[in-house]
Amino acid sequence: MAAQIIDGKKVADQIKEELKIEIDALRSKGIVPGLAAVLVGDNPASALYVRMKASACEKIGIFSEVIKKDKSSSHDQIQELIVGLNKREDIDGILIQSPLPEGINEPAITVTIHPAKDVDGFHPFNQGLLLAGRPLFEPATPLGIVELLNRSGHNPAGKHVVILGRGLLVGKPLATMLASKTSFTNATVTLCHTGTKDIVSYTRQADIIIAAMGKAGFLTADMVKPGAIVIDVGTNEIADLTHPKGKRVVGDVDFESVKAVAGAISPVPGGVGPMTIAALLSNTVKACKIRRLLKQ
Amino acid sequence: MAAQIIDGKKVADQIKEELKIEIDALRSKGIVPGLAAVLVGDNPASALYVRMKASACEKIGIFSEVIKKDKSSSHDQIQELIVGLNKREDIDGILIQSPLPEGINEPAITVTIHPAKDVDGFHPFNQGLLLAGRPLFEPATPLGIVELLNRSGHNPAGKHVVILGRGLLVGKPLATMLASKTSFTNATVTLCHTGTKDIVSYTRQADIIIAAMGKAGFLTADMVKPGAIVIDVGTNEIADLTHPKGKRVVGDVDFESVKAVAGAISPVPGGVGPMTIAALLSNTVKACKIRRLLKQ
Numbered sequence: 001m002a003a004q005i006i007d008g009k010k011v012a013d014q015i016k017e018e019l020k021i022e023i024d025a026l027r028s029k030g031i032v033p034g035l036a037a038v039l040v041g042d043n044p045a046s047a048l049y050v051r052m053k054a055s056a057c058e059k060i061g062i063f064s065e066v067i068k069k070d071k072s073s074s075h076d077q078i079q080e081l082i083v084g085l086n087k088r089e090d091i092d093g094i095l096i097q098s099p100l101p102e103g104i105n106e107p108a109i110t111v112t113i114h115p116a117k118d119v120d121g122f123h124p125f126n127q128g129l130l131l132a133g134r135p136l137f138e139p140a141t142p143l144g145i146v147e148l149l150n151r152s153g154h155n156p157a158g159k160h161v162v163i164l165g166r167g168l169l170v171g172k173p174l175a176t177m178l179a180s181k182t183s184f185t186n187a188t189v190t191l192c193h194t195g196t197k198d199i200v201s202y203t204r205q206a207d208i209i210i211a212a213m214g215k216a217g218f219l220t221a222d223m224v225k226p227g228a229i230v231i232d233v234g235t236n237e238i239a240d241l242t243h244p245k246g247k248r249v250v251g252d253v254d255f256e257s258v259k260a261v262a263g264a265i266s267p268v269p270g271g272v273g274p275m276t277i278a279a280l281l282s283n284t285v286k287a288c289k290i291r292r293l294l295k296q
Numbered sequence: 297m298a299a300q301i302i303d304g305k306k307v308a309d310q311i312k313e314e315l316k317i318e319i320d321a322l323r324s325k326g327i328v329p330g331l332a333a334v335l336v337g338d339n340p341a342s343a344l345y346v347r348m349k350a351s352a353c354e355k356i357g358i359f360s361e362v363i364k365k366d367k368s369s370s371h372d373q374i375q376e377l378i379v380g381l382n383k384r385e386d387i388d389g390i391l392i393q394s395p396l397p398e399g400i401n402e403p404a405i406t407v408t409i410h411p412a413k414d415v416d417g418f419h420p421f422n423q424g425l426l427l428a429g430r431p432l433f434e435p436a437t438p439l440g441i442v443e444l445l446n447r448s449g450h451n452p453a454g455k456h457v458v459i460l461g462r463g464l465l466v467g468k469p470l471a472t473m474l475a476s477k478t479s480f481t482n483a484t485v486t487l488c489h490t491g492t493k494d495i496v497s498y499t500r501q502a503d504i505i506i507a508a509m510g511k512a513g514f515l516t517a518d519m520v521k522p523g524a525i526v527i528d529v530g531t532n533e534i535a536d537l538t539h540p541k542g543k544r545v546v547g548d549v550d551f552e553s554v555k556a557v558a559g560a561i562s563p564v565p566g567g568v569g570p571m572t573i574a575a576l577l578s579n580t581v582k583a584c585k586i587r588r589l590l591k592q
Contacts, residue, residue, distance in 0.1 A: 107430070127427045128420030131472065132464055134403070158493050166475050168428055176427065176472065179462050179487045186491040188498065191475045195482040197454050202484065 004264035006152045012274035016060050019285050023061040033288035034063040035093040036085050041071030041101045050097050056277045071101045079112050086114040092288035093119030119283035137283045142174035144275030154229045156187035162206035165213035166193040211252035221257035230265040233272050300560035302448045308570035312356050319357040329584035330359040331389040332381050337367030337397045346393050352573045367397045375408050382410040388584040389415030415579035433579045438470035440571030450525045452483035458502035461509035462489040507548035517553035526561040529568050
């Protein structure tokens with residue numbers, strides 16, 4: 001039996017519709033949530049991501065401001081920019097598109113963002129609240145994955161989740177989140193990585209596999225227990241001369257073989273990607289409500 | 297074959313000797329590391345822990361100041377006390393003995409400690425640096441466990457570590473630490489808890505088991521793979537009329553049965569307990585060196 005295809009775009013659209021209702025209610029009180037995205041340099045992929053985020057904001061009524069800075073900008077210039085955004089009443093969330101050019105100390109910039117406007121959830125203070133089990137802003141991709149599992153009928157509570165990859169954007173925070181005692185998580189979590197011996201022995205046991213190691217097509221059918229749920233977080237560019245651009249994006253999962261074994265599988269593109277953007281929008285609305293409604 | 301008994305006291309003594317050499321060198325420059333311990337109320341166990349920590353400090357040349365406050369102290373009074381300690385040049389580390397009496401907002405007190413003096417590693421900023429893989433102060437018990445494993449010849453790199461318990465003091469931070477890519481960690485980590493189904497199926501696979509769920513004698517021989525390394529973090533008081541006090545402290549491991557199966561096992565008392573204190577001393581010396589030597 002072929003796997004259920006977990007449609008991340010559809011679930012993300014559902015979340016955006018819910019957010020739009022909240023935003024309309026805020027707007028009726030004269031409050032317009034605002035997100036500032038800072039783009040430094042001319043990396044085409046970064047520019048594309050920022051455009052996608054800005055466009056997603058505008059579609060549901062979030063004010064979006066993209067601030068482009070030259071790649072020769074100094075660390076101090078970027079830092080001053082952030083300090084200014086921290087003070088702006090109309091900006092609820094601040095987003096620094098990674099990677100920053102050389103010469104800019106990215107961790108120092110991340111710490112400059114006010115934790116209450118840190119909708120990416122990368123400030124150490126927010127990462128600490130996450131580890132301490134009382135999160136304010138959860139990082140967008142892990143939050144999107146938790147939502148995707150639950151809204152597609154695969155609540156991870158009581159399940160064995162095997163995460164492949166201990167990256168700071170996905171694997172590590174997701175492991176902490178999924179092991180937490182909430183009705184949407186509460187999973188037994190195994191975190192595998194490049195230091196893991198016999199990785200197949202873990203993936204074959206998993207009820208849910210999250211592939212986030214950044215290796216194109218790494219997870220193959222023989223590594224998956226029949227009926228398991230597979231979430232693909234990878235976005236790897238591979239050469240493909242049959243495509244107009246000479247390349248295409250694939251996930252960490254060998255989709256064609258795994259879909260014949262898995263119970264459900266999220267595709268790339270159209271799986272975790274749209275959920276990451278929906279989670280960012282959700283965090284922005286949350287930031288707006290906390291900062292502006294609590295003041296009133 | 298009976299298990300190796302992992303002697304936490306011996307390993308802790310070794311660390312303290314190493315620290316004493318560092319402290320003597322600091323003292324020869326006129327720098328005396330200082331730890332302030334704040335004890336609120338009259339919980340006898342808390343008073344005992346604080347005395348043990350203060351005594352351990354004094355033995356190796358760390359200045360130790362115990363500040364006792366009445367249990368009727370207000371939140372603001374404790375907060376003011378911390379603000380004062382943050383400013384004191386002679387105090388490198390600040391320790392608030394948990395639990396605090398009702399009426400005091402413990403998370404708010406924790407946030408008041410300056411992250412550079414947070415030698416317990418519980419400030420969200422330090423917890424966040426830990427999750428982000430660039431720790432400043434690691435919480436004492438997990439740090440003590442990583443040291444204990446390595447110094448007793450059981451480097452967890454490449455091993456499957458199963459942690460029982462997702463507490464904020466041990467399980468969760470330890471899972472993040474053990475999965476990190478360092479030559480002392482780099483383990484594949486499974487985090488089990490009260491929401492885990494069939495917990496034996498995980499413990500039976502483990503090369504290393506860390507029992508930190510707070511259930512007296514929970515881990516029994518049938519749950520352990522022959523030759524596995526077992527670290528017992530539990531400290532549970534149980535009634536025992538054959539003891540003068542009518543009670544005694546036992547771990548989360550059924551020591552007598554497990555030691556016949558395990559390759560190595562840490563006892564309670566005399567295992568993780570002394571290592572927790574050694575790790576606290578180590579963090580205090582680290583705090584002193586960072587704050588005072590970098591200034592010069």
